[in-house]
Amino acid sequence: MIKKLKEFLLINIGIIMVACGMYFFLMNNNLATGGANGLAIVINHFIPKVPVGIIMIVINIVLFIVAFIFIGSSFGVKTIYASFGISFAVLILEKTINLKGSLTGDILLELIFGILISGAGMGIVFNQNASTGGTDIIAKILNKFFHINLGKAVLLSDLSITVAAAFAFGIKMSMYAMLGVIINGFVIDAVLEGINMCKEVTIVSKEYEKINQFIIKDLDRCSTFYNGxxxxxxxxxxxxxxxxxxxxxxxxxxxxxEVDKDAFITVSNICEVLGYGFKS
Incomplete structure (x- = not known):
């Protein structure tokens, strides 16, 4: 129960971060950096009376119907919740906080901050085995029917939206959006690696038995011996x-x-660990 509540809380934190990054930094600068949100920003340019949040909801409904037909229900309830949660969060911000134009007037600065905040939020959502929907669904369809690698399919989907942004906002804004798509990928990877990062410690010591008992009893971890x-x-x-x-x-x-001052120790970063004592 506690695990589920923590998961639910983290997904909601991720949703709020994505919505805030979009609304305060990306939307007012017409930075369509891929995803359902980017497509919604482009469509909103041609239909300005319809809020971006509403457009995102419609896009997600259409995409999920397509996904159920072509993929099935494998993308999960959490993905549906996260994608619609972001749409509703953006809609609430549009209705409650009236922002007109850029906050600082510096598009590059706001692109970086918007991507850092929204990308970190996406990373948090992804770490809970959920997704923000949008181009992820398109990518899965491309992967299933055209056997395109998922990573390439996501990039292809996002870049196609930035190309559409060129027709709406011009080449300059489209290039900013493409830069945002690229940075976003790095931010998500960095957040996921940072959250899941563990340490692999290799120890060569004459007191290996004492150290092993400390690892098992005090740290509640498992260890492995090698003969060298x-x-x-x-x-x-x-x-x-x-x-x-x-x-x-x-x-x-x-x-x-304390037990062996002459022990030889190396410590390495591990991006993710699956198994006893870690993620299942």
Missing amino acids: RGGFTNKEKNILVVVIGRREVGKLKHYIT
Whole structure:
């Protein structure tokens, strides 16, 4: 129950971040940086009386109907919730906060801030095994019927929207939007890696048994032993490897230095871990 509530809370935080990044920085500058939101910004240019939030809702309804027909229901309830949640959040912002024009007058600055905020929000949503819908659905259809790699399919879908933006807002704004699409991919990857990042610690020590017991009992982690041979001493050695959270690295290093000041330790970044004690 607690896990579900945490998941629900994080998805909502992601939704709010995406909506705020869009409304305060991207929409007022006509930066159609891909996705259903980008397409909605382009359509709103030709039908200005219809709010972007309403257009996003209509686009998502159409896309989900297409998805049910061609893909099935595999994209999940959380994706439906997240995509419509963003649409409604944008609509609420449009109705409650009347923004006219750019906040700073600097398009590049607002593009960067808008992408950083919305991209981070998308990363949070993706980390909860959900999606923001939109071009993800188009990408899945392209992948299924034309066997295009998902990553390339998403990029192709988003870039097609930025090309459409050229007809609505001109080449300059279209190029800004393309830059935003590229930056957005890096931001999402960085957020996902940052959230899921763990540490792999490799330890060579004569007190490996004590260290192993500390890992199991105090850190509640599993470890693995390898047999090795020292290149200089030519002696047999036991190599202990463990994957732990970032906060646990300090505790482990402190304990190791207490029991064996001559221990050899390496620490590496691990982007994601699946299994006991981590994500299922």
